[in-house]
Amino acid sequence: MESFENIEQLWGSQKTIEPTITAKEVESKAKRNALKIKRNHQWTVGVIATTFIILIVYFFWMSAHQMNELTFGLSLMIVMLVLRIVLEWRSLKQFNTINTKLPARNYIEEVKQFYSKRKIIHYVLTPIIFATYIAGFVILLPIFKQNLPIGFYLYILISGPIIFLALGLFIAKKIQAEMKLLSKMKRFEF
Amino acid sequence: VEKTELFNEIYRTHHTKVYRLCKGYFSGDENRTDETVQEIFIKIWDQLETFRNESKVSTWIYRISVNTCLMSLRKTASKREVVLKELPDTQSEVNENSNEEKLKQMYECIGKLDETSRLIILMVLEGVESVEISETIGISEETLRVRIHRIKKKLSLCVKA
Numbered sequence: 001m002e003s004f005e006n007i008e009q010l011w012g013s014q015k016t017i018e019p020t021i022t023a024k025e026v027e028s029k030a031k032r033n034a035l036k037i038k039r040n041h042q043w044t045v046g047v048i049a050t051t052f053i054i055l056i057v058y059f060f061w062m063s064a065h066q067m068n069e070l071t072f073g074l075s076l077m078i079v080m081l082v083l084r085i086v087l088e089w090r091s092l093k094q095f096n097t098i099n100t101k102l103p104a105r106n107y108i109e110e111v112k113q114f115y116s117k118r119k120i121i122h123y124v125l126t127p128i129i130f131a132t133y134i135a136g137f138v139i140l141l142p143i144f145k146q147n148l149p150i151g152f153y154l155y156i157l158i159s160g161p162i163i164f165l166a167l168g169l170f171i172a173k174k175i176q177a178e179m180k181l182l183s184k185m186k187r188f189e190f
Numbered sequence: 191v192e193k194t195e196l197f198n199e200i201y202r203t204h205h206t207k208v209y210r211l212c213k214g215y216f217s218g219d220e221n222r223t224d225e226t227v228q229e230i231f232i233k234i235w236d237q238l239e240t241f242r243n244e245s246k247v248s249t250w251i252y253r254i255s256v257n258t259c260l261m262s263l264r265k266t267a268s269k270r271e272v273v274l275k276e277l278p279d280t281q282s283e284v285n286e287n288s289n290e291e292k293l294k295q296m297y298e299c300i301g302k303l304d305e306t307s308r309l310i311i312l313m314v315l316e317g318v319e320s321v322e323i324s325e326t327i328g329i330s331e332e333t334l335r336v337r338i339h340r341i342k343k344k345l346s347l348c349v350k351a
Contacts, residue, residue: 003346010292011315017209020224023201027194029228030235100233100257101240101250103328104306107257181263188260189306190329 044089051082070143076136080129087121105190115182122175130171134164197235200251205231207248207316208255214312215259217301218294222262230258245325252318252326256309299348303341310334311341 021029055078058071098110137160144153209227216222233254241250300308306327313323324334 003350004342007296007345007349008315010289010296011210013289014210014293017206019201019205019209019227021228023198023231026201026228026231027197027235030232033232034236100254101237102257103253103326104256104260104309105328107253107328108260111261184263187304189304190327 044085048082048085051078055079069139073136073139073143076139077133080133080136084126084129087125091118091121108185108188108190112182112185115178115185118178122178126171126175130168137164193238197238200234200238200247201231204248204251208251210316211252211255211309211312212259214297214300214315215305215308216262218297226258226262230255233258246322248318249322249325252313252322256326259309260305296349299345302348303344307337307341307344310337311345314338314342 055075095111095114098107098114100107102110141157144156148156205227208230209223212226212230213220213223216226230251234251237254241247300311303311310323310327313326318326320331320334320338324331327334329337
């Protein structure tokens with residue numbers, strides 16, 4: 001294995017690397033990062049709580065017997081949006097609880113389990129949420145037609161499907177990337 | 191203050207090792223290396239209070255480093271930086287450049303290995319003991335010995351070619 005000894009020598013001949021940032025700067029970055037995560041967490045909780053409060057107040061205000069297409073369609077869309085945010089937020093929290101201090105083999109096993117479980121979100125819950133969201137939009141269309149100027153109604157009618165298509169493609173691309181990551185991790189040799 | 195002092199000590203003694211591990215893993219890509227090394231030391235800072243002396247501090251750091259490198263897959267690969275160099279003026283510069291060429295070839299060969307083999311051989315090159323590598327990767331020392339033998343052979347063949 002003479003050649004490997006040469007490789008070891010070559011490896012050892014590398015210049016000493018000076019850190020691009022100091023330990024103090026890393027410390028500050030870590031603290032800023034922790035603060036950012038905390039703020040994002042507070043924002044998410046705030047947005048979800050506010051949406052629910054608005055919905056509950058709206059329902060009390062309208063009272064149940066006055067339930068019409070507008071309330072129903074709008075509620076479907078908002079609830080689905082909130083549900084999607086909650087699912088992603090929960091997933092992110094679950095991912096962050098995976099112990100980075102585990103041996104690589106165990107760590108990758110846990111990450112693979114995490115992404116395998118996410119298949120339920122991708123292939124079952126996301127299509128249901130997406131379809132229900134579109135259904136909410138379709139329910140609202142006759143109300144838009146009745147209450148909005150024809151130009152604006154046509155704009156919603158045309159731009160809506162385009163936005164849904166773009167959103168669908170974006171979600172599909174993200175799912176594809178995650179599945180690619182999972183299959184790559186399955187090929188890791190230990 | 192105690193945490194800061196401990197972190198400073200860890201950063202001073204382990205930065206080069208972690209940097210070289212990442213640089214080797216990313217086939218010499220310095221941008222990705224810098225980014226990942228910072229991410230690793232941020233994780234070390236965040237988790238410093240959870241270190242329980244159950245393993246060596248270096249094993250603990252290597253585990254965080256190896257797992258962070260493996261999970262860099264989640265991010266999209268940044269473009270490789272192409273550095274244009276001037277022609278050498280002196281003989282010493284010629285030698286230096288030839289050494290750099292060899293290093294570049296070595297990084298390319300390491301990059302051709304699969305992810306875990308890459309990390310194993312990088313720790314071998316850094317002089318990390320077998321027991322520590324097996325604790326970091328999570329395989330038995332016996333399996334590791336066989337793996338190292340195979341990787342060395344592969345790498346030697348690639349560098350020779």
